[in-house]
Amino acid sequence: MRIFVTGATGALGRHLVPMLVEAGHDVTATTRSSGKTGQLRAAGAEPVIVDGLDREGVIEAVLAAQPDVIVHQMTALADMKSLRNMDKTFAATNELRTRGTDNLLAAAERAGTRRVVAQGHIGATARSGGLVKTEDDPLAPDAPSRTSTRSMAAIKYVEEAVTARAPEGIVLRYGNFYGPGASEMLLEAVRKRQVPVVGGGTGIWSFIETTDAAAATFAAVERGAPGVYNVVDSDPAPVSEWLPYLADLLGAKPPLRVPAWLGRLLAGGFIVAQMTEWRGSSNEKARKDLDWEPRYASWREGFHAWTGQ
Numbered sequence: 001m002r003i004f005v006t007g008a009t010g011a012l013g014r015h016l017v018p019m020l021v022e023a024g025h026d027v028t029a030t031t032r033s034s035g036k037t038g039q040l041r042a043a044g045a046e047p048v049i050v051d052g053l054d055r056e057g058v059i060e061a062v063l064a065a066q067p068d069v070i071v072h073q074m075t076a077l078a079d080m081k082s083l084r085n086m087d088k089t090f091a092a093t094n095e096l097r098t099r100g101t102d103n104l105l106a107a108a109e110r111a112g113t114r115r116v117v118a119q120g121h122i123g124a125t126a127r128s129g130g131l132v133k134t135e136d137d138p139l140a141p142d143a144p145s146r147t148s149t150r151s152m153a154a155i156k157y158v159e160e161a162v163t164a165r166a167p168e169g170i171v172l173r174y175g176n177f178y179g180p181g182a183s184e185m186l187l188e189a190v191r192k193r194q195v196p197v198v199g200g201g202t203g204i205w206s207f208i209e210t211t212d213a214a215a216a217t218f219a220a221v222e223r224g225a226p227g228v229y230n231v232v233d234s235d236p237a238p239v240s241e242w243l244p245y246l247a248d249l250l251g252a253k254p255p256l257r258v259p260a261w262l263g264r265l266l267a268g269g270f271i272v273a274q275m276t277e278w279r280g281s282s283n284e285k286a287r288k289d290l291d292w293e294p295r296y297a298s299w300r301e302g303f304h305a306w307t308g309q
Contacts, residue, residue: 004065006030007073008040011181015214017043028065052100062107069221070108072118074100086148086270097154105165116166117220120173122206124155127277131204132236134282135228145269168226175208175232179306182210191252198275199260201240206232206281209302212294219290229286235298236280242299249307
């Protein structure tokens, strides 16, 4: 098949493109930087320089490629430093998740491309009720903080637009990335004891290693009914469990513990919600319907491989 991959040099795209090429697919891969075309060509893809917010440029590129499937992995998170003001940090990514998604869907319609596989995130899941959510559970009616309103709305927009407008629209709600090309900032912060357990650390996190996420995306290119899928490992865990474990793996001191009010003052409401209110996600649907199994069923074994410990 002919596959058009946007965001092809990102944390996930850099693993997905070689998988698709090795399987015999004809891959056109986009980047905004001319300096990354060699990387894409070396992976076996045909590189295209295009800005996802350039509507005519996106349509022109898609029409030239005539893809059977479009994979939407556009983000702008390479220089992410802080989540205190999520809307500020994610401003460019939010544009790619809204205007950029619209541009790709318009291009898909013009080219007659039925299947669009897009990057979603579990971060908009409801923060009340059961501790582990399925795709049938409702999303949160509100953002966890006033500085994350636009970011949560952008995540929801991808889901609504892709599943409504693409004949075979699939949105993959990825868990928290770790592994090659992702979250080095977290490792450094944990080593420096800059990530405390806030308010008891009762928030439940679902992780996914980056190559496992790429493998699930590969599966969604080739199979699976339209809809939303949680792409996470099989071991949702509270912050109070995974954070000390990671610190111990890194040989760092145990994380500090701070009350929620102090965490809100130091890091903002979004971080406190992550640490105290987040819910985990079930991967049962993706495992069954996409015929996918994560190589790292638990973050425990995945963290070992990631940190080299």
